[in-house]
Amino acid sequence: MFKSIKLYTEMTLDLQHLFLELIDYGYTRHEQVAQESDFSHRGGIIDIFPFAFELPIRIELEDNKISSIKTFNPPSGEVLWEHRIVIVLPFKRPRPFKTSTFSEEFPLSNFIDLEIGDFVVHNQYGIGRFLGMQKLKVRDSHKDHLVIEYDRQEKLYVPVEEMHLVQKYIAFHIRRPRLYRLGSKEWQRTKNRARKGIQKLAWELLSLQAMRLSAQGFVYAKDTDWQKEFEATFPYHETPDQIKATQEVKKDMESGRPMDRLLCGDVGYGKTEVAMRASFKAVMDNKQVAYLVPTTILAEQHCQNFNLRLKDFPICLEMLCRFRTLSEQKKIVDGLSRGTVDIVIGTHRLLSKDIVFKDLGLVIIDEEQRFGVKAKEKLKQLRLTTDVLTLTATPIPRTLYLSLMGSKELSLINTPPQNRLPVKTVVVEYDEDLIRQAIIRETDRRGQVFFLHNRIQDNEKIKDKLTKILPAKTRLAIAHGQMPPKLLEKVMSDFLKGQIDCLVCTMIIESGIDIPNVNTIIVNNAHQFGLSDLHQLRGRVGRFDRPAYAYFMIPKNEVLEKEARKRLNAIQENSYLGAGFNIAMEDLEIRGAGNLLGTQQHGFIAAVGFDLYCRLLKEAINTFKKIGAYNA
Numbered sequence: 001m002f003k004s005i006k007l008y009t010e011m012t013l014d015l016q017h018l019f020l021e022l023i024d025y026g027y028t029r030h031e032q033v034a035q036e037s038d039f040s041h042r043g044g045i046i047d048i049f050p051f052a053f054e055l056p057i058r059i060e061l062e063d064n065k066i067s068s069i070k071t072f073n074p075p076s077g078e079v080l081w082e083h084r085i086v087i088v089l090p091f092k093r094p095r096p097f098k099t100s101t102f103s104e105e106f107p108l109s110n111f112i113d114l115e116i117g118d119f120v121v122h123n124q125y126g127i128g129r130f131l132g133m134q135k136l137k138v139r140d141s142h143k144d145h146l147v148i149e150y151d152r153q154e155k156l157y158v159p160v161e162e163m164h165l166v167q168k169y170i171a172f173h174i175r176r177p178r179l180y181r182l183g184s185k186e187w188q189r190t191k192n193r194a195r196k197g198i199q200k201l202a203w204e205l206l207s208l209q210a211m212r213l214s215a216q217g218f219v220y221a222k223d224t225d226w227q228k229e230f231e232a233t234f235p236y237h238e239t240p241d242q243i244k245a246t247q248e249v250k251k252d253m254e255s256g257r258p259m260d261r262l263l264c265g266d267v268g269y270g271k272t273e274v275a276m277r278a279s280f281k282a283v284m285d286n287k288q289v290a291y292l293v294p295t296t297i298l299a300e301q302h303c304q305n306f307n308l309r310l311k312d313f314p315i316c317l318e319m320l321c322r323f324r325t326l327s328e329q330k331k332i333v334d335g336l337s338r339g340t341v342d343i344v345i346g347t348h349r350l351l352s353k354d355i356v357f358k359d360l361g362l363v364i365i366d367e368e369q370r371f372g373v374k375a376k377e378k379l380k381q382l383r384l385t386t387d388v389l390t391l392t393a394t395p396i397p398r399t400l401y402l403s404l405m406g407s408k409e410l411s412l413i414n415t416p417p418q419n420r421l422p423v424k425t426v427v428v429e430y431d432e433d434l435i436r437q438a439i440i441r442e443t444d445r446r447g448q449v450f451f452l453h454n455r456i457q458d459n460e461k462i463k464d465k466l467t468k469i470l471p472a473k474t475r476l477a478i479a480h481g482q483m484p485p486k487l488l489e490k491v492m493s494d495f496l497k498g499q500i501d502c503l504v505c506t507m508i509i510e511s512g513i514d515i516p517n518v519n520t521i522i523v524n525n526a527h528q529f530g531l532s533d534l535h536q537l538r539g540r541v542g543r544f545d546r547p548a549y550a551y552f553m554i555p556k557n558e559v560l561e562k563e564a565r566k567r568l569n570a571i572q573e574n575s576y577l578g579a580g581f582n583i584a585m586e587d588l589e590i591r592g593a594g595n596l597l598g599t600q601q602h603g604f605i606a607a608v609g610f611d612l613y614c615r616l617l618k619e620a621i622n623t624f625k626k627i628g629a630y631n632a
Contacts, residue, residue, distance in 0.1 A: 126180035126187030265413030267539025287361025320346035526552035
């Protein structure tokens with residue numbers, strides 16, 4: 001039997017029994033919880049920091065009945081999100097999902113957050129609808145059961161001891177899943193088809209890793225004194241996750257096999273610094289670095305940031321994109337082939353046929369999913385012989401991360417930078433008075449503003465409207481992707497220098513733009529954007545230690561579609577630091593999963609649900625390793 005403590009709202013607790021069980025599981029009672037394995041009890045509150053959780057949970061009681069379960073931040077006591085059901089695992093011993101006996105019955109997620117009416121997946125019976133909890137008489141006592149409705153209104157009663165077999169149904173589409181019949185063999189056939197497809201993916205992942213392990217790559221030397229000097233120029237305190245990710249990247253580079261690592265972190269969490277340190281390390285061993293980004297504006301900004309950090313070191317940095325004239329591009333291409341250019345930052349232009357490196361050692365790819373099919377094919381070839389570090393701000397849910405461990409090289413940055421504050425998020429009808437107040441408040445504290453309107457043909461009109469309602473001293477400008485390169489470069493340069501107060505722009509600013517002085521963003525017609533886009537846009541502000549604001553504006557007196565309302569509610573509710581992971585699940589279209597899994601796997605995810613898919617993938621990877629078909 002799978003050993004765990006299940007806690008759920010409306011559950012009546014025997015406190016003495018719970019505390020004895022926690023102690024038996026290896027937990028220790030304290031005044032306050034600070035680390036995994038701690039628990040505390042104060043009046044009607046029980047705090048537990050369960051094994052394998054990133055943060056502790058707070059259980060609130062009313063007459064020994066659980067009224068709520070919430071994840072909270074220990075230093076501040078701030079409540080982050082609520083849960084319906086939590087699974088607490090024993091605390092050493094090895095995690096069940098890391099053992100060779102892992103099976104689909106072991107949960108990858110410790111939370112089962114169900115609302116009445118949610119579609120759920122029971123591993124053994126398939127997709128049904130959750131109807132709530134019900135007490136049933138079992139022998140001489142009444143026990144709680146989850147009630148799940150299946151096709152033809154058949155009902156399955158799942159005892160709480162087996163609730164780890166049930167998870168919320170999540171897929172990459174919003175279509176209503178079909179319910180299965182209890183007792184039919186169709187669910188087993190569906191699951192077996194998915195299992196075979198997932199096993200094929202697991203084999204491909206392990207085979208690719210085996211090829212990389214057997215291939216001979218360049219062995220980088222240990223860090224130089226200059227490396228330490230360069231890293232000391234970082235103007236902020238590194239977060240623990242940044243330090244860990246940097247160590248993992250350096251270990252790969254020093255290993256003698258081609259690196260292919262994915263670095264995943266929420267917007268503004270410091271992935272670029274890890275990439276900078278890897279770049280510097282490569283150059284210290286006389287290797288060239290190619291830094292590939294999706295937009296010219298991002299290339300320009302990275303170039304400025306690199307130049308600022310490299311000014312005291314004899315390293316040649318160039319930028320290759322449409323901001324450069326043909327003669328300038330020719331000179332840079334020649335420098336790459338002769339080895340006089342050490343680091344080049346650019347767009348897909350870097351993958352053109354005329355680009356030849358004298359000694360390319362490291363390729364950094366920012367948001368690979370933003371590049372086309374041809375570019376991705378070229379990148380696949382590079383991966384066989386060159387160290388590759390891919391950065392993505394699309395969060396990978398913990399379940400997928402755990403299922404892929406052991407088959408891919410993954411680094412996560414989950415901790416926000418020091419002094420980072422959550423962005424205050426407001427969804428509101430279009431209001432010129434509010435817009436005026438928001439912009440004046442920001443400029444009065446010498447800050448800057450993004451006003452995003454994603455229709456190029458209307459941007460002049462928007463600028464004129466703003467000019468009429470703002471003080472005459474307010475400096476406005478326009479930026480979009482169809483502007484002449486030199487003009488766009490000048491506008492962005494002026495904005496970076498603080499010579500423009502409010503930039504009327506399109507989605508051109510979405511990826512990676514990092515201007516600490518911009519701490520207000522106003523997004524017009526926010527209902528037309530996807531949830532991930534809204535989260536990315538909000539991430540353009542709040543990069544400093546002052547309060548930041550995101551206003552998502554919708555048209556007045558317009559009835560929004562149901563899905564648009566859901567997206568706007570989700571972006572407002574998920575405004576805390578690190579919310580990207582929740583948003584990725586809410587959005588139902590985890591863009592990073594396409595890179596990791598391939599689009600052909602989406603059908604299997606839809607068939608069995610995301611959580612069971614991850615369990616089957618983890619099971620397949622462990623099985624192949626157990627039978628000796630693959631050895632890392």
